[in-house]
Amino acid sequence: MEVTARAPGKIILAGEHAVVHGYTAVASSIDLYTVFSIRLRSDDDTVKLKLNDIGLDFSWSVRRIKEVLSHLGSPFSSTPTSCSLETIKSLATLVDEQSFPETKIGLASGVYAFLWLYTSILGFKPATVTVSSELPVGAGLGSSAAYCVSLSAALLALSDSVKLDVSQKGWSMFNESEAELVNKWAFEGEKIIHGKPSGVDNSVSTFGNVIKFKSGVMTRVNSNMPLRMLITNTKVGRDTKALVANVSARKSRHPDAMCSVLNAIEAISDEWSTIIQSHAVDDLYLSANEEKLRELMEMNQGLLLSIGVSHASIENVLQTSMKYKLASKLTGAGGGGCVLTLLPTHISGEVIDKLVEELGSFGFQSFTAGIGGKGVQISFDHSS
Numbered sequence: 001m002e003v004t005a006r007a008p009g010k011i012i013l014a015g016e017h018a019v020v021h022g023y024t025a026v027a028s029s030i031d032l033y034t035v036f037s038i039r040l041r042s043d044d045d046t047v048k049l050k051l052n053d054i055g056l057d058f059s060w061s062v063r064r065i066k067e068v069l070s071h072l073g074s075p076f077s078s079t080p081t082s083c084s085l086e087t088i089k090s091l092a093t094l095v096d097e098q099s100f101p102e103t104k105i106g107l108a109s110g111v112y113a114f115l116w117l118y119t120s121i122l123g124f125k126p127a128t129v130t131v132s133s134e135l136p137v138g139a140g141l142g143s144s145a146a147y148c149v150s151l152s153a154a155l156l157a158l159s160d161s162v163k164l165d166v167s168q169k170g171w172s173m174f175n176e177s178e179a180e181l182v183n184k185w186a187f188e189g190e191k192i193i194h195g196k197p198s199g200v201d202n203s204v205s206t207f208g209n210v211i212k213f214k215s216g217v218m219t220r221v222n223s224n225m226p227l228r229m230l231i232t233n234t235k236v237g238r239d240t241k242a243l244v245a246n247v248s249a250r251k252s253r254h255p256d257a258m259c260s261v262l263n264a265i266e267a268i269s270d271e272w273s274t275i276i277q278s279h280a281v282d283d284l285y286l287s288a289n290e291e292k293l294r295e296l297m298e299m300n301q302g303l304l305l306s307i308g309v310s311h312a313s314i315e316n317v318l319q320t321s322m323k324y325k326l327a328s329k330l331t332g333a334g335g336g337g338c339v340l341t342l343l344p345t346h347i348s349g350e351v352i353d354k355l356v357e358e359l360g361s362f363g364f365q366s367f368t369a370g371i372g373g374k375g376v377q378i379s380f381d382h383s384s
Ligand SMILES: Nc1ncnc2c1ncn2[C@@H]1O[C@H](COP(=O)(O)OP(=O)(O)O)[C@@H](O)[C@H]1O
Pocket: 034, 051, 052, 053, 054, 106, 107, 108, 109, 110, 111, 131, 132, 133, 136, 137, 138, 139, 140, 141, 142, 143, 144, 145, 147, 193, 194, 238, 239, 240, 241, 332, 333
């Protein structure tokens, strides 16, 4: 039997970075998924990991994994546990032995997260594990969270911790307490990749839809507004962990100024959630709300620039969309990656095409994605 789990990426509508410091963010799932498939093996004693998006394959013998992690005793745990620094070092040994290419070393933390979640949830069972994603990796659309959520979901489906109906056909959902367990394990994985994640990305990937998130607490937001965003990938590589650390360093250098900025970002998130929950009584009301969101995006972006997470490529997208009277803001950690441009309902397809073409002339790639769909899902294939 093969177990497959898929988890969506996300856009942060308002409040990235601020949310790491306990201020509110509003985020939505998007219909681009990361998919993990796991097939347990009985023919040999290896754990094989195929990372299709980055073209890397790994193979560890169970004996070697046991040997390297022997200081942990038995890593099986029914409750989500954090990976210690000492254990990360041991996991790095396992990865180094497979001669990880120097040019892709930034991706190694994802493999550490894999090894931690795998051995913690499933123990030392041989298997073939494959991951592939529709999300750009490291571009602000929450690929790290979708990776950790789909991996945790597939592992838990094979463990004794959750009891799923494996005879179900097609995609099925976890119940609330199972989803909560998936989310908690995924957060432990995100910690390995991000250092200090807020938890907003794994929560929206697990539960889907639109959420408000503050100090580790998620609230579901009932969006009643048709939201359309153009997502532009600047293709400038960046690393969430480094950007989050830079913001924290700036906060300790300028605590009062940063506190004011983060408070202002929180006010923007709160207003976002109020606006999208309101019911438009007519077209006039809808365009007035769209205009408010446009201004909130402009303000949020200005504040993100002030905390040091914008980038020349992001500013280029802002300037270009401004020519079409459209507002944009970075999404995720910034420093490159993806930018959101709000597409109001009245805008014509022709204008969008022209904007996409102009953005394309800089080497950027723009696309739209469905906003606010389901969270993590699981499916079982008995044919193999
Ligand atoms: N499909 C994938 N295959 C391998 N690693 C992945 C994949 N998706 C995410 N990752 C891991 O997540 C990291 C990117 O996370 P991050 O810097 O937070 O960017 P984002 O979450 O915005 O895409 C990568 O360096 C890698 O370790």
